[in-house]
Amino acid sequence: MTTYRFSTGETIKHVVLILGALVVLLPFYLMVSTSLKAPQEIETNRGGFLGQQEMMVDGDCVRQGNAEEDCRQRPVVYNYTQAFEKAPLLRYLLNGVIVTVSIFIIQVVVALPCAYALAKLRFRGRSLVFGAVIVCLLIPVHAIALPLYIGLAKAGLTNSYAALIIPWTISAFGIFLMRQFFMTVPDDLIDAARMDGMSEFAIVWRVMLPAAVPALLAFAIFSVVAHWNDYFWPRIVITSSQELFTPPLGLREFKGEMADHAYGPMMATATIIVTPLIVAFLLAQRRFIEGITLSGMK
Amino acid sequence: MARLHLKDIRKSFGETRVLTGVSLDIADGEFVSLVGPSGCGKSTLLRIIAGLETQDSGRFEIDEQRVDGVRAADRNLSMVFQSYALYPHLSVGENIAVPLNMRQLNALQRLPVIGPFLPGARGRRRAIHAQVARAAEMLDITHLLGRKPGQLSGGQRQRVAVGRALVREPAAFLLDEPLSNLDAKLRVHMRAEIAQLHRWLGATFIYVTHDQVEAMTMSDRIAVMLDGELLQVGAPSEVYERPADIRVAEFIGSPKINILPAATAADGSIACLGTETRMAVRGAEVRASQLGVRPEGLHLSREPADFTGEILHLENLGPELYVQLRLQGCDAPATLRADAALLPQLAVGQSVHLSFRRDRALAFDNDGKAVETRLLDRTPQTTPASGIKPEQGIAPDLGEERRAAHV
Numbered sequence: 001m002t003t004y005r006f007s008t009g010e011t012i013k014h015v016v017l018i019l020g021a022l023v024v025l026l027p028f029y030l031m032v033s034t035s036l037k038a039p040q041e042i043e044t045n046r047g048g049f050l051g052q053q054e055m056m057v058d059g060d061c062v063r064q065g066n067a068e069e070d071c072r073q074r075p076v077v078y079n080y081t082q083a084f085e086k087a088p089l090l091r092y093l094l095n096g097v098i099v100t101v102s103i104f105i106i107q108v109v110v111a112l113p114c115a116y117a118l119a120k121l122r123f124r125g126r127s128l129v130f131g132a133v134i135v136c137l138l139i140p141v142h143a144i145a146l147p148l149y150i151g152l153a154k155a156g157l158t159n160s161y162a163a164l165i166i167p168w169t170i171s172a173f174g175i176f177l178m179r180q181f182f183m184t185v186p187d188d189l190i191d192a193a194r195m196d197g198m199s200e201f202a203i204v205w206r207v208m209l210p211a212a213v214p215a216l217l218a219f220a221i222f223s224v225v226a227h228w229n230d231y232f233w234p235r236i237v238i239t240s241s242q243e244l245f246t247p248p249l250g251l252r253e254f255k256g257e258m259a260d261h262a263y264g265p266m267m268a269t270a271t272i273i274v275t276p277l278i279v280a281f282l283l284a285q286r287r288f289i290e291g292i293t294l295s296g297m298k
Numbered sequence: 299m300a301r302l303h304l305k306d307i308r309k310s311f312g313e314t315r316v317l318t319g320v321s322l323d324i325a326d327g328e329f330v331s332l333v334g335p336s337g338c339g340k341s342t343l344l345r346i347i348a349g350l351e352t353q354d355s356g357r358f359e360i361d362e363q364r365v366d367g368v369r370a371a372d373r374n375l376s377m378v379f380q381s382y383a384l385y386p387h388l389s390v391g392e393n394i395a396v397p398l399n400m401r402q403l404n405a406l407q408r409l410p411v412i413g414p415f416l417p418g419a420r421g422r423r424r425a426i427h428a429q430v431a432r433a434a435e436m437l438d439i440t441h442l443l444g445r446k447p448g449q450l451s452g453g454q455r456q457r458v459a460v461g462r463a464l465v466r467e468p469a470a471f472l473l474d475e476p477l478s479n480l481d482a483k484l485r486v487h488m489r490a491e492i493a494q495l496h497r498w499l500g501a502t503f504i505y506v507t508h509d510q511v512e513a514m515t516m517s518d519r520i521a522v523m524l525d526g527e528l529l530q531v532g533a534p535s536e537v538y539e540r541p542a543d544i545r546v547a548e549f550i551g552s553p554k555i556n557i558l559p560a561a562t563a564a565d566g567s568i569a570c571l572g573t574e575t576r577m578a579v580r581g582a583e584v585r586a587s588q589l590g591v592r593p594e595g596l597h598l599s600r601e602p603a604d605f606t607g608e609i610l611h612l613e614n615l616g617p618e619l620y621v622q623l624r625l626q627g628c629d630a631p632a633t634l635r636a637d638a639a640l641l642p643q644l645a646v647g648q649s650v651h652l653s654f655r656r657d658r659a660l661a662f663d664n665d666g667k668a669v670e671t672r673l674l675d676r677t678p679q680t681t682p683a684s685g686i687k688p689e690q691g692i693a694p695d696l697g698e699e700r701r702a703a704h705v
């Protein structure tokens with residue numbers, strides 16, 4: 001049997017890590033817990049994590065002239081049905097999928113050839129171009145938001161999917177990450193592909209892309225998480241058409257309309273929004289970490 | 299099948315001059331080895347031939363057709379890389395099929411998912427499949443076709459790489475140190491297999507290696523390369539027995555040739571370590587200043603003979619024995635190859651007499667170029683010690699003039 005000995009160093013390490021984990025997890029705990037409770041429990045902060053789940057009466061339902069008997073519900077059911085009924089949440093989720101997936105695919109289509117050229121082709125000004133990519137990494141989105149908005153407005157593209165997607169299609173980070181990964185791909189492999197009759201583009205899609213799957217997965221997580229959760233940019237370019245709202249914009253609906261007692265449905269919405277990402281991450285976790293550590297191919 | 303013709307190929311990377319004027323003619327179906335120490339430019343030359351690198355100047359022709367500027371893919375050459383360079387995400391069968399897919403299917407037919415259903419694709423794919431199966435059978439890797447390269451041993455990967463190269467029947471094969479990642483035993487085995495493959499296919503092979511044993515055993519001709527130039531191109535026996543340059547003599551042959559200081563008298567006779575060698579240079583202006591004697595050209599002798607030396611070290615290899623000696627009057631240690639049966643009679647520190655085979659000694663001038671020599675008399679060789687037979691093999695051509703090899 002293994003015996004565990006007390007060690008101050010290890011203990012301190014674990015205390016720090018546990019505190020860090022708590023700080024990160026606490027908001028999630030509150031979000032999930034709130035999404036399960038009845039309004040009174042939320043206000044008075046009672047009921048533990050799950051709440052008492054006592055039958056509650058839906059005020060709106062009664063106001064619409066239904067009998068009180070018919071409007072009794074468990075708080076969980078109430079919160080989550082409200083999430084879908086009060087706003088077209090499915091539509092928002094679909095928008096989120098359309099926008100994030102389009103962004104990611106176009107980013108890959110742009111970044112892979114760029115990264116390949118920067119990593120493996122010799123041409124004049126290569127280091128200059130790569131320097132420019134690094135500089136682009138340093139520019140914060142908010143700094144260029146206004147010019148971007150004006151440009152899109154002039155082109156008449158606000159309130160469209162294009163406005164949500166186009167500004168993000170060229171990812172300096174994606175180019176940088178993939179370039180670093182491609183550096184680890186042996187030159188011989190590329191030369192072999194050339195001897196086998198592949199054009200440079202064929203090499204990118206037939207050799208580099210399959211080799212880069214772990215790195216692409218890592219990039220996918222960064223890209224999808226960033227744009228799925230983005231509130232700032234959709235808020236700027238989607239001003240009128242509600243049917244283009246992405247999930248974070250949809251979350252706002254609850255704030256405006258229903259004053260203070262809509263926390264339950266709101267947190268239910270938030271939970272629904274983050275769940276796909278967490279599930280995707282858990283599924284991809286192992287390969288994701290492989291990609292981050294850029295373990296090349298041997 | 300192809301004849302290759304290289305004329306005055308030069309290449310520099312920035313300031314470093316890697317190739318300084320390489321000219322080489324390779325006949326159809328010939329097996330030429332390119333040997334030389336690490337960094338001498340062998341891979342660079344091969345890559346220029348392959349079309350993966352462009353030369354700064356000079357011309358390269360395949361079958362009288364100038365191909366400078368032609369893409370690697372369009373030169374119809376195959377290359378086997380030192381690292382094998384197999385596609386890690388494709389199975390062995392798919393790896394071997396790649397060069398055929400790229401040539402025999404059009405862009406649409408190559409598309410994943412829908413490609414196989416396009417008109418004409420099925421027939422072509424079946425033909426490709428048959429070609430892959432034939433190549434696999436030839437290399438005895440049929441049972442591996444479904445595996446990924448990551449699940450293969452080094453030797454198996456090597457075969458797959460060869461399979462991918464030979465499946466499309468190229469004009470010539472370029473092999474860049476294909477065996478250097480294998481262990482010694484497998485290397486010997488694969489050496490024989492590649493030589494056999496060459497006989498089967500009858501194709502032109504250019505084989506880069508820094509292992510001179512590989513070069514000696516497999517090739518029709520050896521091209522010895524040093525510092526970006528070809529010092530000598532010739533049959534293995536010619537390069538070994540009549541090296542044109544002292545650097546070739548030193549590079550080819552293991553253990554290394556013994557280089558002894560020599561002096562040429564006014565009448566042309568050569569003295570070495572204070573002994574008259576009874577050899578003379580041909581030509582009045584020629585001066586030999588170094589004498590090269592291969593380890594098998596030195597013999598232990600009972601009676602006082604050409605040299606005396608002290609044994610520094612004994613290496614028993616089983617069938618034969620390497621004796622490291624310090625010759626009197628020479629600082630560099632010399633090596634002698636003897637029968638292992640002599641081991642009990644020898645001891646480190648012992649002083650021994652040595653004779654050398656004059657008919658196989660090589661003379662070089664100050665610049666290291668080989669000089670022609672002749673033997674001055676026909677006195678029989680000093681009798682070797684009992685148990686040591688003079689080298690069999692090549693019959694001594696005593697007295698006959700010896701022509702220096704030339705490139």
Ligand SMILES: Nc1ncnc2c1ncn2[C@@H]1O[C@H](COP(=O)(O)OP(=O)(O)OP(=O)(O)O)[C@@H](O)[C@H]1O
Pocket residue numbers: 311314316334335336337338339340341342343508
């Ligand atoms: N792309 C390059 N850029 C700069 N220098 C290079 C490049 N490729 C090769 N060299 C240089 O050219 C010289 C010859 O290289 P090459 O690879 O041809 O040697 P080699 O004879 O194949 O050696 P080895 O037996 O180690 O493979 C080396 O000094 C190397 O540093």
Ligand SMILES: [Mg+2]
Pocket residue numbers: 340341342474
């Ligand atoms: Mg090399």
